[in-house]
Amino acid sequence: MVLEATFGWYWAADVLTEMGAHVHLAHPLGNNWGNRRVKNDERDANDLVDLLRLGRLAEAWIAPPEVRELREMVRYRHKLVRLRSGLKAQVHAVMGKHGVLPARTRLFGVGGNAQLDALDLPLGYACRLDSLRDLVGVYDREVAALDRRIAAQLANHQGFRAIQVIDGIGPVLGAVFVAEIGDVTRFPSPDRLASWAGLSPRHRESDTKVHRGSISKQGSRLLRWAAVEAVQKNHAGGDFKDTYRRIAERRGRNIAKVAAARKLLTLVYYGLRDGEIRCLARSGPG
Numbered sequence: 702m703v704l705e706a707t708f709g710w711y712w713a714a715d716v717l718t719e720m721g722a723h724v725h726l727a728h729p730l731g732n733n734w735g736n737r738r739v740k741n742d743e744r745d746a747n748d749l750v751d752l753l754r755l756g757r758l759a760e761a762w763i764a765p766p767e768v769r770e771l772r773e774m775v776r777y778r779h780k781l782v783r784l785r786s787g788l789k790a791q792v793h794a795v796m797g798k799h800g801v802l803p804a805r806t807r808l809f810g811v812g813g814n815a816q817l818d819a820l821d822l823p824l825g826y827a828c829r830l831d832s833l834r835d836l837v838g839v840y841d842r843e844v845a846a847l848d849r850r851i852a853a854q855l856a857n858h859q860g861f862r863a864i865q866v867i868d869g870i871g872p873v874l875g876a877v878f879v880a881e882i883g884d885v886t887r888f889p890s891p892d893r894l895a896s897w898a899g900l901s902p903r904h905r906e907s908d909t910k911v912h913r914g915s916i917s918k919q920g921s922r923l924l925r926w927a928a929v930e931a932v933q934k935n936h937a938g939g940d941f942k943d944t945y946r947r948i949a950e951r952r953g954r955n956i957a958k959v960a961a962a963r964k965l966l967t968l969v970y971y972g973l974r975d976g977e978i979r980c981l982a983r984s985g986p987g
Contacts, residue, residue, distance in 0.1 A: 725753060728761040768883045771854060775880040778847040778873075779923060785840035792817070792833050795826055809837065851876050860885070860973035867968050867978065868941070869931035878969050881924040885974050891967040898924050900963050916959060928962035928969075941965060 727749055737744070752758040764772070789809065796803070799822060805812040822830060855861045855876060865875050888894040895901050899920035905912040918925070932941050941961040949957035972978045 724763065725758060726761045726763050727752075728759045762883065762887055764883050768880065771851070771876075771880040774847055774851050774854075775876050776923060778844060778851070779877070781840055781844050781847070785837060785844070788833050788837050788840065792830060792837075795822075795830050795833070796820070798826070848872070855879060859976035863975070863977050864969050864972035867931070867965065867972070869934040869965070870969075874927045874931050877923060877927040879973070881921045881927070882969075882973060885970060888970065891970040894970050895963045895966050896920075898928065898966060900925060900928065900959060900966065925962070928965055929958055932958055932961040932965055 749758065792808070793803070799820075801820065803813060804816045807813055808817070817830070817834065820827075820830070852872065858879060861875050861879050864870050864878060865872065870878070882894070885894070888897065892901070896917075897920050899918040899922075900916050903914040903917050905914070932945065941964060944964050945957045945961045947957075948960050968978055968980075
């Protein structure tokens with residue numbers, strides 16, 4: 702049974718698998734329909750079957766239920782953090798309207814909250830500020846609850862613990878890598894993982910003309926964000942200092958961040974596959 706990746710394919714794949722059918726999930730970007738004058742479901746199905754018979758069907762990986770469950774929690778946490786950041790930005794905006802600057806770097810820490818408590822604002826602004834702070838507190842509790850659930854689900858995951866040895870990767874980004882990549886053994890090499898994540902440059906070649914463009918950005922957006930976020934935290938030091946600085950001097954900081962992110966994904970690949978990263982093993986005393 703061949704399915705094209707559309708809305709609801711998770712449900713269809715689960716049902717057909719339970720019925721004993723062998724399911725192939727076709728990736729739309731990998732199946733070029735050409736310039737057919739007629740395109741309908743019947744002809745699409747025939748083309749998919751022909752590609753499968755010839756061994757040229759571009760298949761997508763069907764994640765098992767436990768991976769999809771982890772992805773749901775990780776992606777929802779990421780969404781909550783983004784919404785919380787928007788609320789915090791509104792708090793800064795209310796303060797800015799009255800010319801008040803944060804006295805602490807962490808406005809929502811102990812010292813920052815003390816400053817917010819001491820603000821004397823007109824009623825309308827004070828109501829908005831109180832509401833925003835209450836909402837931030839609600840999001841804080843929800844994010845903390847998700848962190849506990851994710852940590853419990855990954856408590857025995859050896860790869861999750863291994864990749865946290867890499868500079869810039871903690872429990873949050875580590876969970877993103879585990880959830881978005883899933884079974885890392887489906888990739889034969891780290892280069893394939895980087896290509897799947899959309900961090901490899903586009904390649905166009907015809908006769909003697911070769912053009913390599915920007916990265917494809919065709920994979921998981923959250924995975925690319927996590928890789929770049931990890932190297933941005935520690936590109937001035939740690940495991941990716943030399944790679945970042947060498948490329949940044951020649952080609953700029955943005956290209957250097959992408960190159961360092963690909964190197965980080967290489968380490969993540971081996972960490973998830975082997976449960977350890979030998980090149981980063983910390984030597985003991987003596």
